[in-house]
Amino acid sequence: MKLYKEVLENLNAGVLVVDQNLSIVFVNRWFKKALKMSPTDILDRSFIELFPETNDSRLHFAIADALVNHLSSLLSPSLNHRPFPLYKGQHKVEPIEQLIRILPIPFDETQICCMIEITDVSNMVKREKALSNLTKRFSNLALTDELTNIANRRQFNITLDKEIHLATRDKKPLSLIFLDIDFFKSYNDSLGHLAGDNCLITVVNTLLQRIRRGSDQISRYGGDEFCIILPDTNIQTAVDTAESLRAIIYALDMPHPKNEIASCVTITIGAACWDEFNNESASSFILRADSTLYRAKQSGRNSVLGHYNDTWITPSPIT
């Protein structure tokens, strides 16, 4: 028993032993140091009195399980947030992350006691947090367009699949807008690629100001082509929203010397509403919205056209 206590005393982890009455019968050096208390302040004290914050916690139930049913438990730091008020250093600023092992042990040869072993896993928790932040950053990068900072095509495909699923389940309409800057190649050719980049950023930021519903998602489909997913939106509302977007970009009056239909930057928009009757696939839906944009381009640009149920739809007249 002496040897046993000596091993526990010098362990590089906290050890506390309580008897059947939850009285503390042993505390090792590590734990005393972490608590910044002398042995007389700890020994023979009631565990609940010394650690009132553990009352009714999982730790408390695990101790009871060890004493009554002789079962051991392991409390992870992620599910059991720092059960003991332990801190590193003098000024109690950095809390110690704790992994806790609860074991029934024949401590004084007459009764089964409960040993609580606390391992400082602060470094491991820190490493895990850093790793999870890094993973989040990488997955964000993989789904974001670098230039405009909005969703990229990969994210668009993921969101569209999800929204088609929700529209089917909730029997709600789902619309999709495709838009493209008119004569953007000439814009680049006349003003330079850097000005082209700035133009793309300005267009996106302006569209973002108008697309305010949290469920709507704007993405860069590629080059100067963008798409907006509009859940719970019928075709006429989508076309009217598109018309307001077209008007807002036109009103910016950004000079475009080589635009053949105006003196400023303009956009053309195609909108489609998901065909629920034929359980339309995502690729067919995209193709229909993109073809509608193409048709709008052919009919003159700086314009909006919608398509649903084999019908072409134009913006509502301004009242």
Ligand SMILES: Nc1nc2c(ncn2[C@@H]2O[C@H](COP(=O)(O)OP(=O)(O)OP(=O)(O)O)[C@@H](O)[C@H]2O)c(=O)[nH]1
């Ligand atoms: N500055 C800049 N230009 C880009 C970027 N991505 C694509 N482009 C350019 O966007 C232009 C798109 O041109 P097109 O698809 O031919 O179409 P357009 O000139 O806009 O003509 P219409 O769509 O028919 O009105 C191409 O010249 C691409 O090089 C980018 O990130 N930055």
